[in-house]
Amino acid sequence: MAQAGTVDRILDTAEVLFAQKGFAETSLRAITSKAGVNLAAVNYHFGSKEALIQAVFERFLTPFSAALGAKLDEMEATGTPDTPENVLGIVFRLALGTHPEDPQRAAIFFRLSGQAYSQPQGHLRDYLHKHYGAVFKRLQEHLQRAVPSVPPMELFWRVQFSLGAVIFTLSGMQSLQAISKADFNLDVSAADITRRLLPFLVGGIQADVPE
């Protein structure tokens, strides 16, 4: 990030600020001044603030969903059994490991996802669903094979619940870490939390369906 081009400096900075303070609360002036570029550069290179936001997500999600697709390919090729642990484990290791050189990057990833999902009118959510829905659906099919006794409709919602648990928790990690520290005098990392998440989600996903 030291001497990257204007476009990348904008993306790097916007990514951090968006994750930190949200989309509406982050002004282009805040981004450009912190990035050391001119204010007009955003509209010149991206067209609008909205387009900047989408560009930030694209840079994040395109490699992620590609890697996820590759991992699913590998799983099918090697005949790895479709267990909830295996399927969810792939996602977590990927989310935590997309940028191993920068551990904070994972937190930014989740916070950004949370921002996108909780975005009120939800056009970003629709955008994500449209561009990355295919990989997501594939993931869900593997999960379905892992828990065949759970009806598809039920599984759909359980995946949503899981998404909520993951994104919500990771996206609010800062405050939660402070509370956890106050109540238990313990520090936790994103990796810690995901390690705790896995059994919780597996338990929820394969729970018995009432009558």
Add this chain to the structure above:
Amino acid sequence: MAQAGTVDRILDTAEVLFAQKGFAETSLRAITSKAGVNLAAVNYHFGSKEALIQAVFERFLTPFSAALGAKLDEMEATGTPDTPENVLGIVFRLALGTHPEDPQRAAIFFRLSGQAYSQPQGHLRDYLHKHYGAVFKRLQEHLQRAVPSVPPMELFWRVQFSLGAVIFTLSGMQSLQAISKADFNLDVSAADITRRLLPFLVGGIQADVPE
């Protein structure tokens, strides 16, 4: 809401708009014009927009946490066993039933909570934790008695995961309903979702803790 006072008309309208579009995206002018009151009324009665937001939450959460406390009292008095189903069931029935005359109110409740939690800098989250942390802690103690084999620290995080699943899902219900309708051609209500949520959360909360 027909001919209530200015203060209540502002609160009623702000509540709906905040839930619909978020805090930053809802202007005082939008609130006051829809409420049919003068723009200056907000600053006159509440002091600032920030104070308005807190007032909206207070009107919501004070009765809710009081009712929750009462239900927990009742549970202790009648000796109802501390099972995950019982404890979580209380919360859900309460959240869905605080205003039986207005079923949409429950959705607003969850959407507002989601907005508060995903609020970037999290001062609202801190505010909530400060004002309603006591009832929350009591709830957690009951849960702890329900699953004594889960260490407190682990349970703390599982409650956070559950919160995430609930708030995140309910707060994004609109979009999710559309997806669910497209993929399964089925309508779902908030009550439907919570019915599906309960076994998921119970399964997650009482899952085995790895080594």
Add this chain to the structure above:
DNA sequence: CTGTGTTCAAAACATACGTTTCAAACATAC
């Protein structure tokens, strides 16, 4: 009535925002 404190209404204020403009600087090809 009269006076006093409260509430409302209309307008103005100050500020911050996204966006646009336009000229200068730069790079690259001819």
Add this chain to the structure above:
DNA sequence: GTATGTTTGAAACGTATGTTTTGAACACAG
């Protein structure tokens, strides 16, 4: 070296926001 297309810089534009001001309308006690 000049010309051309691209990128940057500084400033301005138009708009929307939260807030403040000022005075009128009102309620009600003395």
